[in-house]
Amino acid sequence: MPNGSNRPIFILSEGTRRQKGRDAQNLNITAAKIMGDAVRSTLGPKGMDKMLVDSLGDIVITNDGATILDEMDIEHPAAKMIAEVAETQEEEVGDGTTTAVILVSELLEEAEELLDQGIHPTIIASGFSVAAAKAVEILRDLSEDIGFDDEDNLKQVAKTSMTGKKVESNIDILTDLAVKAVKQVAEKTEEGYSVDLDNIGIEKQEGGSTGDSFMVEGVILDKERVHPGMPKRIEEAKIALLDSAMEIKKTESDSEIRVSSPEELQKFIDQEETEFKEMVKKIEDVGANVVICQKGIDDIAQHFLSKKGIFAIRRAKKSDMEKLAQATGGKIVTNIEDLSPTDLGKAGVVEERKISGEDMTFIEQCENPKAISVLFRGGTEHIVDEAERSLHDAISVIAKSIESGKIVAGGGATEIELSMRLSDYADSIRGKEALAVRGFANAVESIARSLAENAGLDTIDTIVELRSKHEKDGVSFGLDAYTGELKDMMKEGVIEPLLVKTQAVSSGSEAAVMILRIDDVIAAKEGGFGREGPEEMPEY
CATH class of the missing domain: 3.30.260.10 (TCP-1-like chaperonin intermediate domain)
Incomplete structure (x- = not known):
C-alpha cells in the first residue's frame, strides 16, 4: 500500500502466503471434496475398508469414518475443520461420522456451483442454515417411538x-x-x-x-494380585477402595537418619513393620477381604495382607476405581484410618484368571451394578x-x-424423504435462498446415492425408483444393499436413532457455512497450507 513517499508498507511477515476471494473459497472447497472422497467408499453395508499406515509402520484397518480421519495426518486447515465434524459426531452420538463428512463435502460442492452462478456466499450460507433448521423439523416428523x-x-x-x-x-x-x-x-x-x-x-x-x-x-481389571501368596479367588467379597498408598510417607524435606547401633536399626525397621501391621489390621477389622488401591502397596504391606488372606491390587486406574464404586456400591476412601464397614463394596466373586496368557482380575456377580x-x-x-x-x-x-426415544428408517430411506420434502420447501421460499435450500436437498440425497454406488448398483435408476416409492407414500422405503431391492426399512429392521441424523445435519451444515464464509486465508510460511504454499494441495 503506497504512503506519502511511495514506499510499500509490509504488514505481514516475509514468506506469509495469502489467498483471497474465490481463490480462497475454491481451495477450501477442494479440500472438503477430498475429505468426502476419502470416506465415501466406506459408507453402508457394502462399504470398503481403509488401511492406514503411520510413520512407524503401525497399521489400522477400518471403515469407521471417525477413526480414518483421526489416523490421517491432515494438514489443510479447512480439512481439519471437517475432521472436527466427525469428532463431534462421534462424541455426541457415536455413529454417523461418515454421513456427516459426506454431507459437508456435498454441501460445499453445491455451494461451488451456486458461487459460479454469481450468488453471494452470505446468501448461500443463509439458505443452508434455513434448510438445516427445516431438515431437523422434518426428521422429527419422520421419527417413530422406541x-x-x-x-x-x-x-x-x-x-x-x-x-x-x-x-x-x-x-x-x-x-x-x-x-x-x-x-x-x-x-x-x-x-x-x-x-x-x-x-x-x-x-x-x-x-x-x-x-x-x-x-x-461388574468390572474387569487388566491387573493381577500383588503377591503370589494371596488367594486367587474370593467369594462374597467385601472390597475396600483406597485412594491412598499403603506405604510409609516420606518427609516433605530432604532428611537423613543416622543409626549408631544395630539395635537402633532394628527399632527403625520394627517401627515400619508396626505401621504396616496397623494398616492391615484396620482393613481386617472393618471386614474387607479385597483391597483395590489406586496407588502403591509396599512389599511389607503385601506380605501382611497375604498372611491375612486378603486379595489386593495396586495402581488401579482412576476410571476403574470409579467404575468399581458404581458396580460394587463401595466408596473410594482417601485415608485408611477413615475406612468403615459402610464404605466397603460387595461382589459375589473376585477372581484372578488367565486369559490368553494374560492375568486379569474379575470383580463380578455384583448386585444391580x-x-x-x-x-x-x-x-x-x-x-x-x-x-x-x-x-x-x-x-x-x-x-x-x-x-x-426416537428412531428413523435407515438404508437411505430417511435421506430420500428428507431431500424430497426440502425440495418442496424450497418452492415456498422467495429469492436466491431457494437455490441454496434446493442445493441442501441435493446434498442430503447424495447419502443415498453413495449407498447405491457402494453396493454396485446404478445410482440414477436406484434414486429414481426410490423417489417413485416415496411419492406413493412409502416414506420408509430404502435400499437393501445386499439384494439391490427396495424395501420398507422399518419392517426390515434397518433403523437408526433420530439423534444420529439430526446431529449430522446440524454439525455438517454449520461446518459448511463456516467454511463457505471464509474469503481470505492468511497462512504463515510453515503452517496453514504446508511448506509448499497454497498452490499445491497437501497429500492426505
Missing part, C-alpha cells in the same frame, strides 16, 4: 450400526451384549432415561474368536480393534435411542 423395554427394535438399531463391519458373523452375540450392557447402566430420570457410557468398560484380549466375548456384571464390563475377544489385533470400535458404535446408538 421404548426402554422394546428389546427387539433396540437390537435392530445395534445390528444396523454393525452391519458391514468385521463382526457380522457374530452380530447376534454382540447385539445381545450391547443391549444388556446399556440397559444395565441406564438410569431412570424425570425426562426418561440417562446413559453414562463411561460406566461400560470394554477390555480387549487377543485369542479365541469374537463369539467368545462376554459381559460381566451401575457399571459393567465386556471382555472382547478376537483372532488378531486388527480384528479385535475394529470389532471393539463396532461394539462401541452399537452401544452408543442403543444409548441414544433409549435417551431420545
Whole structure:
C-alpha cells in the first residue's frame, strides 16, 4: 500500500502466503471434496475398508469414518475443520461420522456451483442454515417411538450400526451384549432415561474368536494380585477402595537418619513393620477381604495382607476405581484410618484368571451394578480393534435411542424423504435462498446415492425408483444393499436413532457455512497450507 513517499508498507511477515476471494473459497472447497472422497467408499453395508499406515509402520484397518480421519495426518486447515465434524459426531452420538463428512463435502460442492452462478456466499450460507433448521423439523416428523423395554427394535438399531463391519458373523452375540450392557447402566430420570457410557468398560484380549466375548456384571481389571501368596479367588467379597498408598510417607524435606547401633536399626525397621501391621489390621477389622488401591502397596504391606488372606491390587486406574464404586456400591476412601464397614463394596466373586496368557482380575456377580464390563475377544489385533470400535458404535446408538426415544428408517430411506420434502420447501421460499435450500436437498440425497454406488448398483435408476416409492407414500422405503431391492426399512429392521441424523445435519451444515464464509486465508510460511504454499494441495 503506497504512503506519502511511495514506499510499500509490509504488514505481514516475509514468506506469509495469502489467498483471497474465490481463490480462497475454491481451495477450501477442494479440500472438503477430498475429505468426502476419502470416506465415501466406506459408507453402508457394502462399504470398503481403509488401511492406514503411520510413520512407524503401525497399521489400522477400518471403515469407521471417525477413526480414518483421526489416523490421517491432515494438514489443510479447512480439512481439519471437517475432521472436527466427525469428532463431534462421534462424541455426541457415536455413529454417523461418515454421513456427516459426506454431507459437508456435498454441501460445499453445491455451494461451488451456486458461487459460479454469481450468488453471494452470505446468501448461500443463509439458505443452508434455513434448510438445516427445516431438515431437523422434518426428521422429527419422520421419527417413530422406541421404548426402554422394546428389546427387539433396540437390537435392530445395534445390528444396523454393525452391519458391514468385521463382526457380522457374530452380530447376534454382540447385539445381545450391547443391549444388556446399556440397559444395565441406564438410569431412570424425570425426562426418561440417562446413559453414562463411561460406566461400560470394554477390555480387549487377543485369542479365541469374537463369539467368545462376554459381559460381566461388574468390572474387569487388566491387573493381577500383588503377591503370589494371596488367594486367587474370593467369594462374597467385601472390597475396600483406597485412594491412598499403603506405604510409609516420606518427609516433605530432604532428611537423613543416622543409626549408631544395630539395635537402633532394628527399632527403625520394627517401627515400619508396626505401621504396616496397623494398616492391615484396620482393613481386617472393618471386614474387607479385597483391597483395590489406586496407588502403591509396599512389599511389607503385601506380605501382611497375604498372611491375612486378603486379595489386593495396586495402581488401579482412576476410571476403574470409579467404575468399581458404581458396580460394587463401595466408596473410594482417601485415608485408611477413615475406612468403615459402610464404605466397603460387595461382589459375589473376585477372581484372578488367565486369559490368553494374560492375568486379569474379575470383580463380578455384583448386585444391580451401575457399571459393567465386556471382555472382547478376537483372532488378531486388527480384528479385535475394529470389532471393539463396532461394539462401541452399537452401544452408543442403543444409548441414544433409549435417551431420545426416537428412531428413523435407515438404508437411505430417511435421506430420500428428507431431500424430497426440502425440495418442496424450497418452492415456498422467495429469492436466491431457494437455490441454496434446493442445493441442501441435493446434498442430503447424495447419502443415498453413495449407498447405491457402494453396493454396485446404478445410482440414477436406484434414486429414481426410490423417489417413485416415496411419492406413493412409502416414506420408509430404502435400499437393501445386499439384494439391490427396495424395501420398507422399518419392517426390515434397518433403523437408526433420530439423534444420529439430526446431529449430522446440524454439525455438517454449520461446518459448511463456516467454511463457505471464509474469503481470505492468511497462512504463515510453515503452517496453514504446508511448506509448499497454497498452490499445491497437501497429500492426505
